[in-house]
Amino acid sequence: MEMDSGDRAGGGDSPASDAAREASAGVEVRVDAVAVSALSDAALHRRLAEIGRATSALAALRSETLRELTRRTDTATAEQTAKDTLRIPGRAARSDVKLSVALGDLDATRSGLEEGTIPDGHAQLIARASTEGPIDEAWLAERAQREGYDQFRRTVARHQAEASSDDGASLLERQRQARAGKIFTSRHDGMVVLNAQFDPVTGARLASVIAATERRLYSNEDPKSRPSHPQRTADAIAMLMLEPEAARPVGTSLLVVADYDAVNHQLTNARLSDGTPIPIGEIGRIAADAQVLPAIFNHATGDLRMGRSRRTATELQRAALALRDQGCIGCDVSPDYCRAHHIIEWQHGGRTDYDNLVLVCNDCHHKIHHHGHTVEQVPCTSRYELRAPATPPTTGDSTAPRAPPA
Ligand SMILES: [Zn+2]
Structure with missing residues (x-):
């Protein structure tokens, strides 16, 4: 199908995206092959930084191409083409196409990606957030230039909660709706794969139960023949499902943190221990399910000092x-x-x-x-x-x- 901006309702081609297309045509993605063993440490670091910038610029080109494919045909066709041509899993192709289309409206993020100042992973976080609710894209793009991945992931999550008018409740609800699970046998190697995605609160609860089970398995292992970390995770999941009575860890299954606003006598700024913000109302909901650690931390209390006991x-x-x-x-x-x-x-x-x-x-x-x-x-x-x-x-x-x- 020929290019015709009237093809797709709502898929408007702004002058800005035309300009970006021209600009990105001029981006040179080039890292010369050299004998790395001859490079000094500093030169090796500079080279890695160059490769990082080139990787971002390449991701911008890939995203631009997928966006154009989607515009000419439709989402499903673009996904299939990405899957076949790039030989990536269908799930990755779906996510790639969706985020590429979202990136079309995110000017600051797109140019940061093209110039190599915003890494691909950061750009994907912004694009995903933009599909989930209102965001201040320019502000996020600016932070993306100087924060590490984990820190930026938390920044985006906090920003999403702040930008939503209801303390993140509707975002969490949308994330709950997006839950999905699948069990299948891999045609490739006959392994059975469990694949599931959850909202952050449910996910954190599951992760903490699995991790507690892993810690128990670890302490019972022979140090001379330990399984790998992924093997232990698989063992923990199997044990939790097949021998729930034996595996169910005692104690905390989720840590939720909140600040206490002494002026207004209320809890604020509720978050998971990794900083992911959650609606304050969730605290009550989670507490009703029990297995929450009820504690106010005060370093002066004896609770945190067990001494030699x-x-x-x-x-x-x-x-x-x-x-x-x-x-x-x-x-x-x-x-x-x-x-x-x-x-x-x-x-x-x-x-x-x-x-x-x-x-x-x-x-x-x-x-x-x-x-x-x-x-x-x-x-x-x-x-x-x-x-x-x-x-x-x-x-x-x-x-x-x-x-x-x-
Ligand atoms: Zn470590």
Whole structure:
């Protein structure tokens, strides 16, 4: 079908998108092949940054092409073409086409993507948010240029809740409506695949139950023959479904945080422990389902100081650590996959106190015990960090970052 902007009702071609098309035709996506082994560290970093910008620019071209395909035919045809030509899963093709079309109306995001200042993942977050409700696109595009992915994901979620006139209730309702699940046998390898998506609140509840089960499995494993993380997740899901009585973890299944507005005597700013905002009304709903940790954190209370009375952290301590550390202090992985590590080790008289504990994932815990990494508190922010040893051990984990020269 020939290009004709009258083809598709509502699919208006603005002068802005014409200009963008011309501009993007001039974007050069080019990274020369070189012998990377000859590059200095600094040159290698510059090269990676260049590749990042080129990847964004390429994503802009891909999105522009899918948008044009959709305009000439229809969504289903464009999806099928993307699936066949790019050889990606149908689900990815659907999402690609939908977000490409959304990006057509997002001028700031699109030009950031074309220029390589906004990574593809960030642009997708903005595009998805724009399909879910009102957003301030220019503001988000500006933040997208300087925030890391996880931080920006939280920024977008917070912005969506703020931009909605009803404290995010209608957004959550739309997300609930978009729930979907599917069980199928892969024709490729005969494996049975469970595939499901949930709204953030339900998802967080499921994730925390699965993670608690994984922690129990981990503590019962032979350290010499541990399954991989994905294998353990699969084991936990199977166990929860097939042996619910045995697997059901005791204690908290969801941590919800809110601020207390002492002036108006009400709870505000309700969020999941990863910062995802939720409507304040959800607190009551979730609490009615029980298994919510009812606690107001006060570091002065004895609840967060177990001293030498127990070696492992309590659920309350874990929750407080999740709020403080937001995840592994070494690699940011979700608190669900972390353990509480004693800064002054238990066997050296360390106490099971909030201020002697940090959250680390299994990998980073291993780095502390076997690769000489240390826990440091950053003076200006009071946040904890994992620091690589100044001299890498000779048995060499080459992925450990090198300390700056003294
Ligand atoms: Zn980690």
